[in-house]
Amino acid sequence: MSSGHSSAGAFPFSRLAGYEVRCARPLSGGLSNRCWHLTLNTSPHLDAPETTLVEAVWRPDSPISRAFGVHRHHEFQLLAAIHSSGIAPAALAENRHGILVEWIEGQVLTQPPATEELMQLLYRVHCLSAPQWALDVRQKAGHYLASIQPSDKSAPLNSVCQRFFQQIPDRLFPQTCCHHDLGFYNLIRRPDSQLAVIDWEYAAAGDPMLDLALTIQANELDAKAAAIIYAQLAGYDEVTVSNAVQQWLPWCDFLAMLWYYAGAHLWQDESYRLEAHTYLAKLIA
The missing domain is CATH 3.30.200 (Phosphorylase Kinase; domain 1)
Structure with a gap:
């Protein structure tokens, strides 16, 4: 400069x-x-x-x-x-x-919007043309795992990783465009009250049920209520959507744990390691 x-x-x-x-x-x-x-x-x-x-x-x-x-x-x-x-x-x-x-003008949300509005926004994302590249959750988890500090690769962590790599949910729905981080912190309320979505860095073609589960996790939504609303918007069977979400939610925790462990190593930030430990304890339990 x-x-x-x-x-x-x-x-x-x-x-x-x-x-x-x-x-x-x-x-x-x-x-x-x-x-x-x-x-x-x-x-x-x-x-x-x-x-x-x-x-x-x-x-x-x-x-x-x-x-x-x-x-x-x-x-x-x-x-x-x-x-x-x-x-x-x-x-x-x-x-x-x-x-x-x-730069999008407006207010970054400090809490989740109403579940119905958020599900409508998620469904709009899923209706966009899907990218040519896709998210492979096993590959993504392995990528994070490779960035973890060696001293953090404990026996409990290795055991959890082995279990999850063997239990990847089946994809029951066509791939769609997925944001993969639709938390309220990535939403901006424009002056006209419409929501805009930022931070598309993890977006890819993927399983819309994983994206739904990640959105539920990031916004701490009631999983059943959100699944029902989404199913109604997309014209899917409510039970099938709810069951798919329940299968993916543990994977959301697993990916979050690995992400925090990787962040702890890359940024040398102990607060991320503490978050990772919390997720590990939950997944062990």
Whole structure:
């Protein structure tokens, strides 16, 4: 950064994809994010000499994001494909260092919306065109496991891993576009009261029942009530959906445990290890 951009702190670029970086501030939260809110200045053109300010989010590609299985190019491709849906930020630019996406104005939720509204939003996500890449839960769990500190790979953890790798639920529904992290913390209430979804880094084609279970877990919803509402929206049998969700919920805890263990090692943050221990105790019990 040049000295004129001191407000950007440690942000490493003074220009991005033809934009001049006027201001940058790091966004809090997110192990695999570490993103930046940018104010950009468009380059003046002959037919529009006045510059325009653009608010955007820089989502970097880094060893940490890759350690969590984040593929920024895939994220960019998906956002470009689904922008017309109105529920996701626009994809603005990408380079080998990361992607630039639209900043969505509104309020990030601090608690889950009504279950019916959330299920309607989830079903809208599942109705989007599915990406060409898919989530393989065994591969994802193995990826996290490889990033765990060796001293954390205890006998109880190894036993739990062995059990889960042998008990992957059958997929009973067609693959759909799945967000895989539709927690309230990734929802923004726009000024027109509509919800927008951010942080599509884990999105992939996948089992909609796993995505439903992850959404229930992330928002601490009543699993049966949420499953019934979703089944009604999608036109599925309520019992079949409820049973599928119950099969996936332990896997949600398993993936969360591995994610926290990986985060504890990659960020050397003991609070993540404590969260991981809590999940391990639950899965052992």
